[in-house]
Amino acid sequence: MTGLDDTPEPAVADLMVKAEAVHKHFGRLDVLKGIDLEVRPGEVMCVIGPSGSGKSTFLRCVNHLEKIDSGRLWVNGHLMGYRQKGDRLYELRDKEVSAQRREIGMVFQRFNLFPHMTAMENVCEAPIRVRREGKAKARERGARLLEQVGLGDKVNSYPSQLSGGQQQRVAIARALAMEPKLMLFDEPTSALDPELVGDVLEVMKRLALDGMTMVVVTHEMGFAREVGDSLVFMDDGVVVEKGTPRDVLTNPRHARTQDFLSKVI
């Protein structure tokens, strides 16, 4: 976006995510109606908005789990899902899309751990199977990551033996095991009992402080305010406003944002 000031537009290569006029529909339902967003390396962008506004769909488009209908979406300088030659776009093969997706870690509301694998096995699975990494190296990193998310004593536990918050922290460690450049979180704490939310947010906060680029769909306004560099309010398939969390939360410019915040804060 060219602002009123003289700051030049950052080039695609200098951004971690750039979405340009992204449209997505399901049948007759227009879910994303032209999303323009930019995430700088190291930025933590939080996304809020009412149910059905397109937040999850946008995250799924970022890692090309959903194909966009028009517009352009780059992650780490790569056009997601396509190769551009001249003015034309060519779809990448599945293998090439998987390679692009490896740069992106995703954590969902439901943790989707493999139930028959221990915490350690869950964390090591993708590096060993996808990256063909040696077991010893994968386990070494696995131990470090499980320690990092506060589960050093749970490496041999199965998901059924862990609380929801612990399972979600294993899911975060599992995503980090692929050494992503970008982490996407889709309401990572909203399925958790309230007393388990804090530990997961603490892990995410530390990740942010370590410099990870993150897009976080969340209803945790405290987290957005404290950890977010930017806050986006989406409604009905559009970005209504984006600003610093403080500005959006305490001084929303749009009636729709004010209305939403009055219901959730």
Ligand SMILES: Nc1ncnc2c1ncn2[C@@H]1O[C@H](COP(=O)(O)OP(=O)(O)OP(=O)(O)O)[C@@H](O)[C@H]1O
């Ligand atoms: N695969 C699909 N097929 C058809 N419609 C879909 C599909 N996925 C999402 N939708 C619809 O798209 C709209 C946006 O859904 P989305 O999940 O992106 O919303 P959201 O902002 O994440 O909502 P919530 O806060 O409830 O998670 C909804 O109306 C939803 O029903």
Ligand SMILES: [Mg+2]
């Ligand atoms: Mg959602």
